Amino acid sequence: MKVTSRLGSSISARANILGKLKQQVKGADYNKLPIEQAYDYPENCFSTQLNQFVELLESNHAQVIKLSKKDIAEVVLRELTARNLDSLLHGAGGQYSEYIDSLASTINLTPYDFMIEDNKSGLFNDYPASITGSHCAIAQTGSIVLWPNVQEPRTLSLVPPVHFVIVDSHELYQDFATLISAQKWQDKLPTNVVLISGPSKTADIQQTLAYGAHGPKELIVLLLQKDADL
Amino acid sequence: MIHDNKTPDRNEESKYVHSAKAFRTNVARDLNNSELRDNFRGAMDYLVDKRKSAFLESEELESLRLQCQLIKQRCLVKLPHLLEQLEENLQANGIHVHWAETINDANEIIAQLIKKQGGISVVKGKSMVSEETALNDYLAAQDIECLESDMGEYIVQLAKEHPSHIIMPAIHQNKKQVAKLFADNIDGFSYSTDVDTLIQQGRTVLRDKFCHADVGISGVNFAVAETGTLCLVENEGNGRMCTTVPDLHIAITGIEKVVEHLADVPPLLSLLTRSATGQAISTYFNMISHPRQQGEKDGPKQVHLVLLDNGRSQAFADEELRQTLQCIRCGACMNHCPVYTRIGGHAYGTVYPGPIGKMISPHMLGLESTKDLPTASSLCGACGEVCPVKIPIPKILLRLRKESVKAKNSSKVMKGEGASRTTLEAFIWRCWAMIHQMPHLYKAMMWMMTRGRKLIPSKLGPWTKVRTAPKPAKQTLHEILASKGKV
Numbered sequence: 033m034k035v036t037s038r039l040g041s042s043i044s045a046r047a048n049i050l051g052k053l054k055q056q057v058k059g060a061d062y063n064k065l066p067i068e069q070a071y072d073y074p075e076n077c078f079s080t081q082l083n084q085f086v087e088l089l090e091s092n093h094a095q096v097i098k099l100s101k102k103d104i105a106e107v108v109l110r111e112l113t114a115r116n117l118d119s120l121l122h123g124a125g126g127q128y129s130e131y132i133d134s135l136a137s138t139i140n141l142t143p144y145d146f147m148i149e150d151n152k153s154g155l156f157n158d159y160p161a162s163i164t165g166s167h168c169a170i171a172q173t174g175s176i177v178l179w180p181n182v183q184e185p186r187t188l189s190l191v192p193p194v195h196f197v198i199v200d201s202h203e204l205y206q207d208f209a210t211l212i213s214a215q216k217w218q219d220k221l222p223t224n225v226v227l228i229s230g231p232s233k234t235a236d237i238q239q240t241l242a243y244g245a246h247g248p249k250e251l252i253v254l255l256l257q258k259d260a261d262l
Numbered sequence: 263m264i265h266d267n268k269t270p271d272r273n274e275e276s277k278y279v280h281s282a283k284a285f286r287t288n289v290a291r292d293l294n295n296s297e298l299r300d301n302f303r304g305a306m307d308y309l310v311d312k313r314k315s316a317f318l319e320s321e322e323l324e325s326l327r328l329q330c331q332l333i334k335q336r337c338l339v340k341l342p343h344l345l346e347q348l349e350e351n352l353q354a355n356g357i358h359v360h361w362a363e364t365i366n367d368a369n370e371i372i373a374q375l376i377k378k379q380g381g382i383s384v385v386k387g388k389s390m391v392s393e394e395t396a397l398n399d400y401l402a403a404q405d406i407e408c409l410e411s412d413m414g415e416y417i418v419q420l421a422k423e424h425p426s427h428i429i430m431p432a433i434h435q436n437k438k439q440v441a442k443l444f445a446d447n448i449d450g451f452s453y454s455t456d457v458d459t460l461i462q463q464g465r466t467v468l469r470d471k472f473c474h475a476d477v478g479i480s481g482v483n484f485a486v487a488e489t490g491t492l493c494l495v496e497n498e499g500n501g502r503m504c505t506t507v508p509d510l511h512i513a514i515t516g517i518e519k520v521v522e523h524l525a526d527v528p529p530l531l532s533l534l535t536r537s538a539t540g541q542a543i544s545t546y547f548n549m550i551s552h553p554r555q556q557g558e559k560d561g562p563k564q565v566h567l568v569l570l571d572n573g574r575s576q577a578f579a580d581e582e583l584r585q586t587l588q589c590i591r592c593g594a595c596m597n598h599c600p601v602y603t604r605i606g607g608h609a610y611g612t613v614y615p616g617p618i619g620k621m622i623s624p625h626m627l628g629l630e631s632t633k634d635l636p637t638a639s640s641l642c643g644a645c646g647e648v649c650p651v652k653i654p655i656p657k658i659l660l661r662l663r664k665e666s667v668k669a670k671n672s673s674k675v676m677k678g679e680g681a682s683r684t685t686l687e688a689f690i691w692r693c694w695a696m697i698h699q700m701p702h703l704y705k706a707m708m709w710m711m712t713r714g715r716k717l718i719p720s721k722l723g724p725w726t727k728v729r730t731a732p733k734p735a736k737q738t739l740h741e742i743l744a745s746k747g748k749v
Binding site for chain 1: 412472489550
């Protein structure tokens with residue numbers, strides 16, 4: 033689909049800006065550009081990467097819980113109860129639905145099955161916690177990569193004040209550059225990708241760190257490990 | 263031509279022209295404000311330490327700096343081509359692209375987009391380019407409320423000020439000042455100086471705004487040409503709110519923010535967050551490549567990008583000054599600047615303060631109003647040493663000083679060049695050059711200076727305000743050495 037600007041001044045501005053720039057670099061030989069060398073980070077083993085990932089997340093105020101898939105419901109219930117919460121928003125048919133659905137018998141488990149414009153006020157006011165899966169994770173920066181989709185929309189990991197995120201420890205990449213090239217992100221990106229490295233925070237008042245600026249106040253990472261690793 | 267209040271003149275100049283002209287007055291005012299100086303000193307020490315702790319291996323830092331310098335230089339050499347590629351890929355992804363040469367063109371494009379949507383309530387994530395265009399004022403004149411949602415920007419907007427730092431906008435205020443501001447402006451706020459309480463108060467007000475806003479406006483940290491992706495770096499989540507919750511998202515950025523490949527992003531991102539706040543990465547790194555697609559339940563139905571020139575193509579036209587456009591807006595240069603630390607961000611009178619502001623503002627506002635800025639540097643070189651993309655800031659400041667005093671008939675480089683040139687000064691330097699080219703004249707002048715040393719007045723204008731007047735020696739160096747038989 034091609035969309036063009038309908039504003040006339042924008043069209044002449046485009047021609048003027050590009051014209052001025054092109055005049056300056058006319059005939060530039062791209063083959064003569066200097067060679068760019070990326071820093072060669074030493075490759076860490078899996079357990080070092082996993083430790084680094086957990087340490088960074090914890091130092092950024094996230095709570096990390098190691099568990100196996102079958103324990104997801106139990107751990108989520110325990111954490112919700114500890115916070116006096118009894119409801120959870122989740123992505124219907126999402127990545128780990130089969131492990132979450134059993135919570136419906138004990139808490140108010142609501143699927144995100146509405147269009148945002150039909151329930152904005154509910155989304156902002158009625159759901160104290162949410163749970164999502166994740167695409168993968170990055171050790172070097174302690175980041176969790178989310179590719180929101182039809183089942184797990186963008187606001188599911190953003191608006192509720194407590195965010196549970198399930199991360200498969202075997203989907204861990206050493207760094208962001210490695211991840212982009214291994215998964216060939218340049219070929220196709222979804223509507224939105226977001227890297228999350230802790231709960232929402234700010235140091236805008238007198239350099240004092242405060243959590244829960246606008247997004248989740250708490251990030252609870254459910255780090256899936258194979259039973260043998262636990 | 264008569265304008266009604268609601269139709270701003272397209273060619274109206276930036277409001278910052280006037281405040282930048284008042285630089286010297288602003289400096290005198292802010293140097294005498296001890297609370298302000300304490301706030302900046304504390305904040306700069308904090309940020310310098312944070313950066314230091316983020317780069318433990320100098321080999322890694324230097325390797326990344328070199329790599330990122332070359333990435334940005336490559337992207338600048340290819341800039342017109344990359345802008346076309348970016349536009350093509352964004353459009354293929356369903357994102358609309360608009361081009362603006364001036365700040366008023368950009369504001370008008372945004373105002374029209376909002377009006378077309380029937381929007382009256384706008385939330386804005388942190389965007390220095392929208393500060394550059396003074397977008398809030400423009401929209402307010404057309405009865406459109408544009409609320410800042412970054413905590414620092416929100417504080418600054420309540421105080422009717424503009425950011426004093428590009429990363430931490432309210433760095434000039436301490437918690438007591440913020441508490442007073444909230445107490446004066448937010449209904450039902452009971453006075454507290456506890457930072458958590460203050461932030462939670464801001465959160466409550468702003469979440470209600472996110473929930474009801476028609477339009478979200480954001481900046482862009484990197485625009486990836488290869489994939490048609492807009493990348494945003496932030497910690498608070500307000501950027502994600504602005505770009506996800508409202509039906510319409512408008513992003514605005516300078517033309518220099520485009521990068522060629524997605525693979526260019528990781529090293530730049532790493533240097534940006536570590537140089538800015540010492541974080542390995544920001545809490546959120548948000549990559550937007552499409553408006554809401556079929557079946558998706560949230561996200562804006564329309565996404566627009568406004569690409570702004572505003573003097574950048576002028577900097578681009580000169581190879582030395584073009585390096586200014588390598589900037590990734592981390593703020594490290596201001597954090598390490600002894601001048602910025604003492605005078606603070608508002609004294610500059612420009613949107614971008616500190617060393618980066620001294621380099622870029624003359625292109626945006628013209629040297630007529632910014633001629634004093636490049637002189638506000640001791641050329642200590644700290645800014646150049648910490649710059650993550652290795653911009654030779656002191657060299658560029660010297661170049662701008664030269665541009666500001668050059669003769670009117672020399673080659674045209676920038677708006678307002680020659681603005682500091684005075685006939686008297688030019689005449690003095692011509693005489694100085696002549697004297698140094700003619701040995702007899704030089705000797706005669708030196709003889710007169712040494713013998714007439716007592717005639718030099720003790721008051722020499724601004725020089726002797728804080729110094730004693732210089733006193734030439736009794737004899738010239740040549741004479742002394744000759745008397746010792748060494749010449």
